[in-house]
Amino acid sequence: MDPVPAPATAVLCLATLLLALPVASSIDDGINTTRSLFCEPAKCGDLTIGYPFWLAGTHPPECGHRAFQVKCDPGNASLKNAFWTYQIQNIFYHNSSFLVTNVELSAGDCEAQSRFNASSDLGLTPFNISTMNQELFFLFNCTRSRRQLPPSWAPVSCAGNEASNSYTWLAGKYKPDDGLKQLTGNCTVSMMPVLGFEGAKGADYQRLIKGGFLLEHTARQGDCMLCSESGGWCRVNVTNDLLECHCSDGVSPVFVCGKAILLLTN
Ligand SMILES: *[C@@H]1O[C@H](CO)[C@@H](O)[C@H](O)[C@H]1NC(C)=O
Ligand SMILES: *[C@@H]1O[C@H](CO)[C@@H](O)[C@H](O)[C@H]1NC(C)=O
Ligand SMILES: *[C@@H]1O[C@H](CO)[C@@H](O)[C@H](O)[C@H]1NC(C)=O
Ligand SMILES: *[C@@H]1O[C@H](CO)[C@@H](O)[C@H](O)[C@H]1NC(C)=O
Ligand SMILES: *[C@@H]1O[C@H](CO)[C@@H](O)[C@H](O)[C@H]1NC(C)=O
Numbered sequence: 001m002d003p004v005p006a007p008a009t010a011v012l013c014l015a016t017l018l019l020a021l022p023v024a025s026s027i028d029d030g031i032n033t034t035r036s037l038f039c040e041p042a043k044c045g046d047l048t049i050g051y052p053f054w055l056a057g058t059h060p061p062e063c064g065h066r067a068f069q070v071k072c073d074p075g076n077a078s079l080k081n082a083f084w085t086y087q088i089q090n091i092f093y094h095n096s097s098f099l100v101t102n103v104e105l106s107a108g109d110c111e112a113q114s115r116f117n118a119s120s121d122l123g124l125t126p127f128n129i130s131t132m133n134q135e136l137f138f139l140f141n142c143t144r145s146r147r148q149l150p151p152s153w154a155p156v157s158c159a160g161n162e163a164s165n166s167y168t169w170l171a172g173k174y175k176p177d178d179g180l181k182q183l184t185g186n187c188t189v190s191m192m193p194v195l196g197f198e199g200a201k202g203a204d205y206q207r208l209i210k211g212g213f214l215l216e217h218t219a220r221q222g223d224c225m226l227c228s229e230s231g232g233w234c235r236v237n238v239t240n241d242l243l244e245c246h247c248s249d250g251v252s253p254v255f256v257c258g259k260a261i262l263l264l265t266n
């Protein structure tokens, strides 16, 4: 029996505790209310805007990622840095998705509808078009007569008469860059994702476009939650657009503040 190891371990534990104590007290003293509050979620109409989103004019840029900047016109939230105007209908923080409506396309402008390509427009953003969406096809200026076309193609009317002999068709689940070769009739073809609703058909295209489509993102919401639950502040480094966890004693590489204490109490 060797009596030495037990006291040695006890001393070592005590030493670790004592080393950890100053960290603990500095967390309590270090809470800077200004710093912790300035990224608090803000309201735009019925929407709550928080990480990874941030509200222009209310939040500083380090509250969220570049592509998630939201502009709030009275009661209307939209993504600020997109080519088209995407009105945000709803944000689902629990599953990292949000519902947007393309405002320009809702107006019934067939020229705009024929140019729209969601996968190329969103190709450079951190947003993915959810496979929960359906595909709404548009077929403009078809040369074949109505009788030669599938009956499921519903006629489309253009706000400014930019096309004649034009149709729309609601297909199945959204697939990125779905092949259009099977569509015959010599038409100018475009496709847009729509979330859809129970019993929707191509003829409901106006309501479908207004209803919008679901986008998914991969921002590190889980890491941000870990960080703030351990007393830190989620901040985005505006230089590289990456999430950082700011603790009272500096940036934590593991998105948790006061890690020494967490390990000891476990
Ligand atoms: C709190 O944080 C804000 C914003 O970062 C900073 O301007 C202010 O100087 C800080 N106050 C203290 C007491 O550290
Ligand atoms: C929001 O935008 C839509 C579409 O542009 C518009 O019809 C609506 O009036 C706007 N709502 C408010 C409160 O401004
Ligand atoms: C996220 O949740 C909302 C509401 O609970 C749901 O409508 C939406 O389809 C979900 N998104 C994904 C990508 O599953
Ligand atoms: C949309 O753009 C993608 C990528 O640029 C391309 O592969 C696809 O064929 C385009 N879709 C249509 C309908 O033009
Ligand atoms: C349909 O054809 C007309 C006449 O050639 C053209 O001006 C218009 O841009 C076309 N519309 C679409 C949506 O391609």
Ligand SMILES: *[C@@H]1O[C@H](CO)[C@@H](O)[C@H](O)[C@H]1NC(C)=O
Pocket (backbone or CB within 6 Å): 143, 144, 185, 186
């Ligand atoms: C498609 O358009 C071309 C040129 O406009 C025409 O020659 C051809 O007959 C059309 N094809 C069909 C299947 O309508």
Ligand SMILES: *[C@@H]1O[C@H](CO)[C@@H](O)[C@H](O)[C@H]1NC(C)=O
Pocket (backbone or CB within 6 Å): 127, 128, 216, 217, 218
């Ligand atoms: C988005 O798409 C990319 C590339 O196709 C994929 O790696 C990533 O997992 C997707 N993210 C989501 C949230 O679906």
Ligand SMILES: *[C@@H]1O[C@H](CO)[C@@H](O)[C@H](O)[C@H]1NC(C)=O
Pocket (backbone or CB within 6 Å): 237, 238, 239, 240, 244
């Ligand atoms: C942001 O990231 C850059 C490059 O990784 C780094 O040099 C800089 O210190 C970071 N800024 C802050 C405020 O953390």
